[in-house]
Amino acid sequence: MSLRGRVRAFFAIALCSITAAAPQMALSADADYPNKPIRLIIPFGAGGITDVAGRLIGQYLGEALSQQIIVENRPGAGGSIAAQTLVSAKPDGYTLLLGTVGTQVVNKMLYRKLSYDPAVMTPVSLVSNSPYVLAINGIEGVEDLQGLAAYAKQHPGKLNFGSAGNGSSPHLGMELFKLSTQTDIVHIPFKSGAEAVNAAVGGQVNIVIDALPVIKPQAQAQRLKMLAIAAQTRSPAAPDLKTSTEQGLPKFQIGSWNALVAPPDTPTAYIDVLNKALAQAMARPELLSRLAEMGIQPLPTGVAAYQQHIASESEKWGQVIQAAGTQLD
Template identity: 70%
Template sequence: MRKRLRAVVLVLSCGLAATLAVAQSYPAKPIRLIIPFGAGGITDVAGRLVGQHLGEELKQQVVIDNRAGAGGAIAAQALAQAAPDGYTLLLGTVGTQVVNKMLYSKLAYDPATLTPVSLVSNSPYVLAVNGVDGVRDLQGLVAYAKAHPGALNFGSAGNGSSPHLGIELFKLASGTQIVHVPFKSGAEAVNAALSGQVQIVIDALPVILPHAKAGRLKLLAIADEQRNPAAPQLATTTEQKLPDFKIGSWNALVAPPGTPAAQVEVLNAALARAMARPALVARLAEMGIEPMQTGVPAYLAHAQRETVKWSRVIQAAGTKLD
């Protein structure tokens, strides 16, 4: 019995020593961070900023790899097929981690098998209008939409995109009927609102705010619980009696299936230090981007809440992409 006990202790000790050795030597080369959208968008901007500071904490370069298409499914598939050695990461989104599995009957990757590292950031969405006379706030828009069912339309980055699902959430929360007009990108949807082709658009604060400051779009609300320092005068949806209408472009750091816990711990610790850097916090705040709580437990709890929320919206809207 004693011999068996000694053998078990020896095996556990060797395993722990190996884990510590891996953690101490990792990372020994640059890390690739896959971004599931093209350059210039809010996910890309957040990924590049965080990637730079994360690389400095890890003392290795974080190389950005933009893989756009299929709502992030192409990027997530690339991650799922990568070696589980901690040198390939994905800046996951609500699409890659939660929504795609509800929209596609066949998905080339399984979000449940990806190794979570941590939440990273969130950019709350804002709702803006153009050409809706007399509407000055969110409740005014609800009243107008109810008085003119089907008369208003909204633009999005395409079927199943976050802006599309965001307005479906608004419709569900407010009991209104608004017509969806899909475009190929968020930029096209915003341009359609600017030209008056659609009356409503929602997107991340940095995308909409410049047009609002120029007087070309009218901001009605920020879809969050708290006001944002980048637009402190803008009332929240909670303040305007639509607390269920909350949406933002959130991101999470995700690794391939089977990535060892030692690498995840190193990444988590480095990310926590990076997200606490005053320079990074200040730069994100300038763009209205909020740091999120780091760590695997926080990510898992958030993903569960998002799954419940968006499954209800998608079921009500009947949205499917295949």
């Protein structure tokens, strides 16, 4: 081989070595992840059950990561504003979204034009679920879900329910109840869940569903009557309240569940770090105790559990939305 050929071969081998080593060099440079605070975007305003769960779990996740979790509330458009913020963020492991059934599942079914695609997000893990409670006011003689269904069938179109607006979780939850019981109950949308609950307390609507911490104080004050928790198992925060499954409606399950997701193309190495820390946080007895006090259930961690949950929820709510004919644009 000529001298010129040997020189070319040398530089070719050197270039290949540098290229092959580049990913390892990058990984080594980020081996101390995380080394600064992480932003956690919450798609609703402060004070709601999603915000409460996110801040509490974020605190313990931050301790496991030895970094601060900075919560940023970005409400609006059913969570779409927060979701769009996430998909536009750098995939560096320092921006996360506390996803909901809205951001991850139903928005793509409700909106013809959505500003983001949940499928491009990088899943981290499921986090928690706050089962909803169905409560009534002003319906004499009804003590359980079967009694409510029977009353509604005897008085089609006479009962109504309040929700946080068209396409909200409480709205779709009651559409699921209607589908499960083949009943005709009128939807009255409000601007927020708080307004819907207040309307039920004031007698403007007959039925409302929301998270246990929202409904329970009104029931204790005898302003609302709780009929069931829409879940498979009873809540430690209300052990005497029967589940929808116990009352013969196993398909009527609805809650405010949350999951951690990252921007598109976030490296697997960062996801693994986050999952390990989340599993450690969710194993803390003090966190589990505080969640149980509020009626919030921990969910299985890991990417696989998230993907299975999304598939199940997509099938379930797709059927409900199709039956209800709900469309937001």
